Amino acid sequence: MADIKEIFECTQCGYCCHGETTVSLDEKDQKRMVEALGLSEAEVREKYWRVTGNVVQMKIIDGHCIFYDNGCTVHKGRPWRCAQWPMHPSMIADKNNYKTISESCPGINTEISYEEFCRIFKELIDEQTIIHC
Numbered sequence: 001m002a003d004i005k006e007i008f009e010c011t012q013c014g015y016c017c018h019g020e021t022t023v024s025l026d027e028k029d030q031k032r033m034v035e036a037l038g039l040s041e042a043e044v045r046e047k048y049w050r051v052t053g054n055v056v057q058m059k060i061i062d063g064h065c066i067f068y069d070n071g072c073t074v075h076k077g078r079p080w081r082c083a084q085w086p087m088h089p090s091m092i093a094d095k096n097n098y099k100t101i102s103e104s105c106p107g108i109n110t111e112i113s114y115e116e117f118c119r120i121f122k123e124l125i126d127e128q129t130i131i132h133c
């Protein structure tokens with residue numbers, strides 16, 4: 001059985017939680033986050049979300065996601081895109097995606113070849129391993 005640690009291990013550098021914008025939350029994400037925080041949706045919306053039309057994102061404070069504090073403080077309620085990052089299957093389809101992602105995420109094991117990386121990643125997908133980072 002493949003082991004995700006062969007291709008990725010989070011260094012907790014926090015890079016993916018920094019920036020001027022965050023991932024967007026779909027309806028399931030919103031529900032999960034509200035439940036995880038134990039607040040009403042209105043409170044979560046007011047305190048933590050930036051809502052632009054139909055797009056719901058997390059607020060940014062001091063250049064990082066409002067939930068970032070030396071790690072994710074809403075881990076169980078984080079959006080699926082955060083949970084998936086950086087193990088995006090598009091890296092298998094296109095080496096450029098692998099390059100871009102591995103350049104911004106130090107947790108990707110770049111000691112092994114791209115081909116080996118893809119082989120292990122595909123194995124994990126075939127085994128239907130839920131890759132949650």
Ligand code: SF4
Pocket residue numbers: 009010011012013014015016017085086104105106107108133
């Ligand atoms: S997923 Fe990558 S970029 Fe994000 S904290 Fe972990 S190592 Fe850093």
Ligand code: SF4
Pocket residue numbers: 016017022058065066067068069071072073074075078079082
């Ligand atoms: S929800 Fe958590 S993992 Fe996602 S950007 Fe915010 S702090 Fe990072």
